Amino acid sequence: MNFSEKLTALRRREGMSQEQLADRLGVTRQSVSKWESGAAQPELAKLVALSELFRVSVDYLVKDYIEEPEPPEKGGTSTARLEEQVEEISRYFRVWSWDSRTRIGDLPLVSIRFSGNRLRLRDTARGIIAVGNIAVGVLALGIMSAGVVSIGVISVGALALGCLAFGLAALGPVAIGLLAVGPVALGLWYAGGVTAVAGKIAVGVAAVGDTAVGNDALGKHVLLWGDGLTGAQVESFLLEHHPDLWRPLLRF
Structure with missing residues (x-):
């Protein structure tokens, strides 16, 4: 099960409505609804709060391959366990990045940005050569990419290659261009x-x-x-x- 399915199942197991869960977490019912539909993900603090409320680990909540929740610890969640959970979820949201020291103008020669969870514009790789979930550069490679030469699932460029490609010259399963x-x-x-x-x-x-x-x-x-x-x-x-x-x- 994914996060949204687990959250729905846990809430129903406790006999809570979306409104009741929202009140416990200090959020709106619409936020809970988006989490359960998969349209949004809760922030770190809310994930930790959910793990405490439902007496499951953060690992169980965020990792799809873990199907069975761990048994609750006696006496509640320890401080050490909370710290471990915070570190686990921090890794889940962490962005791995690297920029080369060599620069051309204001741009690094190579810029790499990979985030483990979702596509966010603030995590865009920008460089002469850009590689990442979202990449913008002269040569761009990513899930979403834009550049003079662009390669990705969704690509935009003078020469664009991708599953969905837009460009002066576009090549891909669906290609749109001159x-x-x-x-x-x-x-x-x-x-x-x-x-x-x-x-x-x-x-x-x-x-x-x-x-x-x-x-x-x-x-x-x-x-x-x-x-x-x-x-x-x-x-x-x-x-x-x-x-x-x-x-x-x-x-x-």
Whole structure:
């Protein structure tokens, strides 16, 4: 179980309503509701208070793989145990960071930021080379990344590679840009992929564009590839309607 499920189960075990739990912790009922829905996480002090109230460890609350709560200690939670719990939860929220001493202008050459719990803008890695949960740099690598060259789950950049990529040139399962390449590609000018939609040229299994090449294609100029279509035929067709097309892009 995750934290939200454990909190709901513990509250019901004690016969408390969300309002009653909120009163005990000094928070609003909406806060408790968000914790139980997974929309938010309580701060450190509230997690410790929850562990004391329900007589479970902080480990049990925050670590999904721990399914059974530890038996309560006799006489309540000791000071040493509380200190241990604070250290455990501090590690959970801790940000690991490192910046190189070499700097270019105001930015470190390399900036690394990893937080163990969630994506927070204040924990963004910013550098010429940036690596982290959220990364911004000339070369950026992260869950969310933005840069000249950007690689991540969600990436934005001049050249963007990611599960969801936005860029001048974007490559990924879902790619959006001037040039977009991927299973689902949306290009302002050019797009290539399984499903390709573009303002100028779209090439794909299903293609929609001013000039469209594909098994199913829709546009002003259409070439259906069929069984016998060759690369040379495609190049000839594209040059016929776009004679100034950049040659490396044509071959690609």
